[in-house]
Amino acid sequence: MSPKPVILDVDPGHDDAVALMMACGSPELDLLAVTTVAGNVALEKTTRNALRVLSLVGHTGVPVGAGASEPLHRPLRTAEDIHGESGLDGPKIPEADFEPDERGAVGLIADTLRDSPEPVTLVPVGPLTNVAALLRAHPGLKGKIAHVSLMGGSIGLGNTTPAAEFNIFVDPEAAREVFDSGLRITMSGLDVTHQAGAGTAERDRLRAAGGVGGVVAGFLDFFAATYEGIFGFDAPPLHDPVAVAAVLDPGLLKTRPMRVDVECESELTRGETVCDFYGVTGKPPNADVGVELDRAGFFDLLYDSLQRL
Ligand code: BDR
Ligand code: CA
Numbered sequence: 001m002s003p004k005p006v007i008l009d010v011d012p013g014h015d016d017a018v019a020l021m022m023a024c025g026s027p028e029l030d031l032l033a034v035t036t037v038a039g040n041v042a043l044e045k046t047t048r049n050a051l052r053v054l055s056l057v058g059h060t061g062v063p064v065g066a067g068a069s070e071p072l073h074r075p076l077r078t079a080e081d082i083h084g085e086s087g088l089d090g091p092k093i094p095e096a097d098f099e100p101d102e103r104g105a106v107g108l109i110a111d112t113l114r115d116s117p118e119p120v121t122l123v124p125v126g127p128l129t130n131v132a133a134l135l136r137a138h139p140g141l142k143g144k145i146a147h148v149s150l151m152g153g154s155i156g157l158g159n160t161t162p163a164a165e166f167n168i169f170v171d172p173e174a175a176r177e178v179f180d181s182g183l184r185i186t187m188s189g190l191d192v193t194h195q196a197g198a199g200t201a202e203r204d205r206l207r208a209a210g211g212v213g214g215v216v217a218g219f220l221d222f223f224a225a226t227y228e229g230i231f232g233f234d235a236p237p238l239h240d241p242v243a244v245a246a247v248l249d250p251g252l253l254k255t256r257p258m259r260v261d262v263e264c265e266s267e268l269t270r271g272e273t274v275c276d277f278y279g280v281t282g283k284p285p286n287a288d289v290g291v292e293l294d295r296a297g298f299f300d301l302l303y304d305s306l307q308r309l
Helices: 014-024 043-056 104-115 129-137 139-144 166-170 172-179 200-209 213-231 239-248 295-307
Strands: 004-010 029-036 064-066 120-124 145-151 185-188 253-258 260-262 273-275 287-293
Touching (some): 004 014, 004 239, 014 043, 014 213, 014 239, 014 295, 029 043, 029 104, 029 239, 043 064, 064 104, 104 120, 104 139, 120 129, 120 239, 129 172, 139 145, 172 260, 200 213, 200 295, 213 295, 239 253, 239 287, 239 295
Parallel strands (some): 004 029, 029 064, 120 145, 145 185, 185 287
Antiparallel strands (some): 253 287, 260 273
């Protein structure tokens, strides 16, 4: 089978960095482009981090388009408390060997979709601002999007407010537009990404593997310390790689079709993904929502991909 064409939209971020490396190390995927968005840190930093990570693994032929520096309608909320001032604190990695693509995120995605002979899978793992902007600017290109495998939201608890997960909280209006777009969506929310915690055993296995494993383990050690301090977790969740795994091997993620509506107004619950688990609204489902992750299978896939780099 020919590799599946994908575009990753990222805000690196430690788990975004791992998601990027996982995609680069997976021959089943054809990484056509990477786009960056403001989220974990400001856009200049997420773009720098994406370029540095791709340079580290030698994938400098992948065009990187810088996207939105702000959410559609709100000031940006960032997460330096989790990812550090640079967005990728921890082991020092070299500066990038290449520059961002001058078309920017929306132009790059649009051109990439147009040029691809087959529909492309989008993997957004930050706030959904770029994807919403693309749909606004180029509604005619929807047919060129095969699938959206996103990290964001939660059926249950939030991690930024009691109700809201970070990516959706940062730009709820964009998330609402994407969930209401009619595109085929797989949502990897906190319910499943919290099953992908990288504990000491997983980090030690990465360290022992050599190659980029040592850098990844170092990033995850930093991530582990902040996650422990803020959430009390002993194993930081590899949120964003789950959305990549859901494309690589959909069997790893058990999903359930649901209607997902995004709360944009309430002060208390803004950014909540209201998931109609039991179908009580009678509204047709608009997403396949992850409910269970094959944790062992996920980590095997991750180690295999990183070992190829
Ligand atoms: C999401 O928020 C970010 O901090 C992570 O990169 C991930 O995409 C988890 O809520
Ligand atoms: Ca992210």
